[in-house]
Amino acid sequence: MSKKVVLILSCITLLFSCKKDDGSWKKAADNPEFLRKTQLQVTESIIHDIFAPPVSSRIYSYASLAAYEALVPANKGLKSMVGQFNGFEKVYKPEPNKEYCYALAATRAFLTIGKNLTFAQDVYVDFEKKLWADYKATGIPEEVFENSIAFGDSVAASIMNYSKKDNYKQTRGFRFTVTNKPGTWVPTPPAYLDAVEPHWTKIRSFTMDSSAQFRPIPPSKFDLTKGSEYYQEVMDCYNTVKNLTDEQRAICNFWDCNPFKMNITGHAMFATKKVSPGGHWMGIVSQVSRNQKADIYTTARAYLLTSVAVFDGFISCWTEKYRTVRIRPETIINAAIDKDWQPVLQTPPFPEYTSGHSVISGAASVSLSSVLGDNVAFADSTEIPYGLPVRKFTSFTQAADEASISRLYGGIHFRPALNNGLVQGRAIGNWIVGKIKTN
Template structure:
């Protein structure tokens, strides 16, 4: 009698198990909003931990690569980055005898890399619990869930092994020595911070043949003689800030993207934290891919190429910054033109030429256009959490142009750093699009 009852219970269990695994859960589990939510959470962690813009780009790129590699076994049309990215030789492969939900594996891989490369683990606890609950609520069988989680973790481990050979660890702790040579960078108020990431040129890029592959034109000769090219650039910045329109000021603030702004009130000093330039572009990927109804594969591809463009863009830009080591507008104007002049934005702690936001925006917009299309109109709401209204753009390229000119309006760059910087970035973006193949 006992055996018969056990047999009946086992049959009922099997019946319900089979009924549960009817495949209807797949469509819900392939919703790219799971991955977009995860991207946003990693961004929140990056903001919390106050990573410098180049370091933030490294986190985004490895996380995006992990997500992409964990996802593409589910779609034979997509091609791995193994053998395409510099030094990327192998990645964990799925077990053909097991059933997976590759979108879940991709989300898990992105999150795992994000957690590994950021510090504050407690910010993930509630988010992660809810994320896995929502995946299970799709009706996904437990075995598929467990297989997918394990596969995502294995791919993430492959990517972490790859990341350990990019010279990041070897470049920690090195400081830049200020020379005080005329026309060269010096720390700026209010915090007079040390120069950020002076050895970023040593970091292994993902696609560039060398960090100096796309050098911009040399900056103007330092010469404060009235009428010289450099003097005219200084006065252009000085007068632009003095005569800003409300719209120009709004543009400057919208693209500020300063991850660590020092504020002084009387004798008190406190910091405010915001999204980095790379985080802003990753946010644009999330918003536009959702608006266009892009599937999980297109979304992961857009994250991958955009983050790669930003990462390699920072390497190229930082190579020039610490080659030319040009002084910032605030320093030169206060010392030679007007001691009371102040920029709209807080001057970031690294050399002026070329503009980092210009380079990475040129690169990111070019890469993103290759995935989601040209002349894609969108509304960017990335800055709403910081009290700024959304802005509308007719294309990714137009958004990049505005991001670039915002640095002049903000008083933190001279015009050549913008024009030459965005051209530098677009060369990197075009190189990436031509070299890297995501489709077979």
């Protein structure tokens, strides 16, 4: 090959390599669908690892915080949670004179936290390969890609450091002591599992002044005298389950959200796994933000406020559960009313009052409404992977109401735990919306 030809080819190569980036890749790379797919993948890992509902909420909230903080430098309308969340003092900042794709950094930060806080790393391998390949297919320059990945990892490291001071590690390994006092919780069939997360009240919340800040009114006095308030609540649950309509049964199954259901057939026992209550609400965020064509910033805000509402809601609810330690319907009905009665849903392994679904759904619905709007009609397909059909709602409030009453239909809560739990949760949601400023 002549020197002249070599020189021409070199010039052509140099011309293409120095082609100015026209930024045409930015719109495609800013697509919030990357973040939504990542949220779903973290949910799949949570389901695989069978995390308890409060622990699942911790994973979602830190992942959502990381994604949100990675976007703050890109949008002057977003306010950092530094100084707003309890104990959150600093977060990594982008380096000057470097170009970033902040949407990519946010997705990377969410995924990194999810991987760090879950166990089954192999479930991420194929997903992650395709995720980064899809980003590169937008035409993002290699340097911008690498800068964004590094920034996302640095933000995630900041959030992981923050998470290490929330007392989670210090509450591992402790068991709850059953007292067998009248009216108090004892393990329930079929697995008779130990009580879940009895020390969750010690976990640092993101926004509350204390875990007891939103303490509900006390439950009814334990009194099985016919005609007493408590006896009427017991019979309300008993008769509701005995006379369920098909629609009520569909409602209780749709909102089951049992991460670990034990199935017993003869001498065989096996478990089935589902999305957690918090995971269900994160799924709602994904669906509605997609329907509204929300941008990456609005989607990240919705994930953040919803996950934090669920997280703080669990702290408040679990504080009350282990303060009152109330007996479950299955236990008291079998002992005092009908030994053959069974709930429709499997009774979860923790005390009855207040209802976790009610508290976190009430909190999530308020927080989510503050971002995506009131009276937003949507079709919820979260439970399709578990063989359940889509359910339609006129608002997040209606969805929360239905999630709450589902626990009575399922026979695992008395009505006051639902009503008072919704009040408790909505108070938490209103507190978060009034206290935390995202824009």
